[in-house]
Amino acid sequence: MNFIERIGGIVISTGRHAKDVLALFFDTLFWLTAGPLKNKFVKKEGIFAQLVFAGIGSLVIALFVSFFTGIVIAMQSAYQLSRFGANIYVAPMVAVGIARELGPVLTALVVAGRVGAAIAAELGTMKVTEQIEALETMALDPIRFLVVPRFLGLLIMLPCLTIFADIMGIFGGFLVGVFNLRLDPYRYITFSFQFMQWKDVWTGLVKSVVFAIIISMVGCYMGLRTKGGAEGVGKATTLSVVTSFILIILFDCLLTGFFYFTQK
């Protein structure tokens, strides 16, 4: 009975969090769309700072991760394909695998760990030091002021990062193909593009847009509901990263399934 009660409790609280995160998401969309009509714009400086932080700051690490992943996929697939003398198929395997799956997902995971955690920690600290309350007393909405710029920063930058990560991952595979498998560089590239289609790229980018929404909303939500001093900020940060990771993998599965059945 106790066990069932506990499961029930977890389900109920998960449902409540989901509802609150959705409410935050709709508030964010409200300020984005209806705010300008009320002559309450979101600050350009704030958005710019977030674009730089989320995008340019994450570029090197995202490229790094993607580059080595490209190399790993190339080697792992060559390990299998070389038995059939089909080494050239390494090219499309890397290209399609990176564009559809690993580029968007790994970039999102890196950004969730870096930017999502920073968002939760920053907003959490602002919450426990009364700064959020100070904004509210000045009749400044924390969602317009803090959440919307972070949301936009990720929404714009995560797909951009994903494109760069895709290119870098394919380049990593290319290096293995050319220098280790002795494939002709020109043939490697044409073969990649022969198999990789436009839809492989755009489905990947759709995923990265969804991941951007997840990372920004979870980070802001966890930050804004922080309680209990430094310990609370630590908890909020951890919880934000863990929740983002789980949701990214979950939504990746759902979206992959969706595209698999609809975009044949």
Next chain:
Amino acid sequence: MEKEVVIKSENVAKKFGDRTVLDGVSLEIYRGETFVIMGGSGCGKSTMLRHLIGALKPDSGKISLLGKDLSKLTDDELDTVKKKIGMSFQSSALFDSMNIGENVSLPLKEHTKLDKSVIDIVVKMKLEMVGLRGFEDLMPSQISGGMRKRVGLARAIAMDPEIVFYDEPTAGLDPIVAGVIDKLIIDLSKKLAITTVVVTHDMKSVFSIADRIAMLYEGRVLEVGTPDEIRKSKNPMVQQFISGSADGPIKFFQQKDDYLEQLIK
């Protein structure tokens, strides 16, 4: 002359879970006066302050600020009222990511259409009032606690509010800085003729700044009066609080179970 009531609370009650924090608080605060809400830790005075600025909604009872019933306002109307009040927070609550000048100018930039050059002048004037002109470019982390409090004060008065609220303005400051803050509060309320509401348990500060005092205990108002009336109060709880003695009707230790029983258990 009839005094104008700018803040009025009627039977405000609030519970957090099972714990009753406010148990029917009724206060009237007049225009231009300095009103101090005092009481021990956990007596509900900070919660009361948060109700007065519209940050918390009471479970029952009514609060009106500048003649407007807070519970009946829409979000936009509430924002209009909030622009007429300023709040100085216990932890100063300066925005870490902005320098001092930006902290003070933020409400002006957001709520007025003033030119940047005009805003710069206003910021300098406000910082001059708290004795910190020339510190605009420093970050909040680079200045002392007392200076942060003063910047918080400058920010609270940036919009020329009609009412300024102070939450524990002297908590955690050394006696001299606390005296400076007290003097500043008096100066500002006299110079700008604003209504001032202070929540504190610092008795020295209470008697030096207050026009009237309300003492809160366990979510209820024990007594309201001028500093002299409070000093001469016959209520033993008030007397114990003023003298700060450990023995008296206010029990510091809350004994829920029998001590011996709990030790053996």
